[in-house]
Structures are given as structure tokens and as C-alpha cells.
Amino acid sequence: MKNITLIVIILILGTSCQNQKIAELNNQITELEDLNTELTDSLNRYDYLKVISSELIGIPDNTNLVPNQPNKFIFLLPTIQKFPEYNVYRITKNGNEEVRELLYENYKESRFEFNFIPKNENDKSFELLAEFDLDSIKVQIPGIIDMTLTE
Known part of the structure; x- marks a missing residue:
């Protein structure tokens, strides 16, 4: 019985650690996607300014x-x-x-x-x-x- 209880506790702790790691990775992905959008907008603005200042x-x-x-x-x-x-x-x-x-x-x-x-x-x-x-x-x-x- 002690072995079963010990295994259940280990599984619960392992699963909660994985859920926390997954949440952290999802947050990092969201931050990187936001940064990518900002960089793309910045590059598009650079192209726009270059073109409108041309003759x-x-x-x-x-x-x-x-x-x-x-x-x-x-x-x-x-x-x-x-x-x-x-x-x-x-x-x-x-x-x-x-x-x-x-x-x-x-x-x-x-x-x-x-x-x-x-x-x-x-x-x-x-x-x-x-x-x-x-x-x-x-x-x-x-x-x-x-x-x-x-x-």
C-alpha cells in the first residue's frame, strides 16, 4: 500500500511539473510571436518610407x-x-x-x-x-x- 501511495505521489508531482513547464513554454511562444509581429511591422514601415522618399x-x-x-x-x-x-x-x-x-x-x-x-x-x-x-x-x-x- 505504501508503494502504491508513493507511486501516486510521484506521478502527481511529475505531472504538475510538466504542466508548469508547458505553461512557461506557451508564454515564451506568445512573447516570440508578438516580437516577430513587431519586427515585421518595423521592416514594412522601413520599406514604405524608402519607397515614398524615392523618385x-x-x-x-x-x-x-x-x-x-x-x-x-x-x-x-x-x-x-x-x-x-x-x-x-x-x-x-x-x-x-x-x-x-x-x-x-x-x-x-x-x-x-x-x-x-x-x-x-x-x-x-x-x-x-x-x-x-x-x-x-x-x-x-x-x-x-x-x-x-x-x-
Whole structure:
């Protein structure tokens, strides 16, 4: 009888120690999950601030546009840091409606090329848009080029 009582006491003590250890581990897991959420939010805010403080710069190969021929432009988001993925669109107007043509999808580099072909002597400008999807926030950086046309 003493042996049975001793075994029961040992089992009860062992089980209560395990329950306490499990509770401590669950508390640590909760603390780590909270810390992970804070770090993720901090990184997302860093990306957001980096993107909204950027500008899209277009550099032409030539100083004048040539009609009906490709006119090459290099576009830069001037930074040495990596950007989050973004899409690049060409923006045109169809009446009052804005039309987007996807040029680059899920792009990560800070430099890309675009060839602009003016259709006539009045076609001397174009607009591009770099759009970043930072979780639930869309950030847009426009780039507008207006140049003189050479005949």
C-alpha cells in the first residue's frame, strides 16, 4: 500500500511539473510571436518610407526625340538599396480614362529601360508609373518625360 501511495505521489508531482513547464513554454511562444509581429511591422514601415522618399528619373540616349523611331530611355530609382518588388506601367489617356500598359512585373532592380516611339510631331511626352504593393498600401511613383522633337 505504501508503494502504491508513493507511486501516486510521484506521478502527481511529475505531472504538475510538466504542466508548469508547458505553461512557461506557451508564454515564451506568445512573447516570440508578438516580437516577430513587431519586427515585421518595423521592416514594412522601413520599406514604405524608402519607397515614398524615392523618385523616378528618366535619362534619354539623345537630347531630342526622333519621330517614328525608338527613342531609348534609362529609368532609375536612385538608391543602392534593394527595392521590394514593383510593377512598371506606361500610362496613356483614352478620352477621360487612364489606360495602364504593364511593362515590368514584380521587378526588383532600381534600373529599367523603355523605348518611346513618337507617332507624330505632337507626340513628345509620355508617362510611366512604378507601383509598389507594400502589404495593404499601394505606393505609386510617377515619371513624366516631355522633350523636344527633331525632324
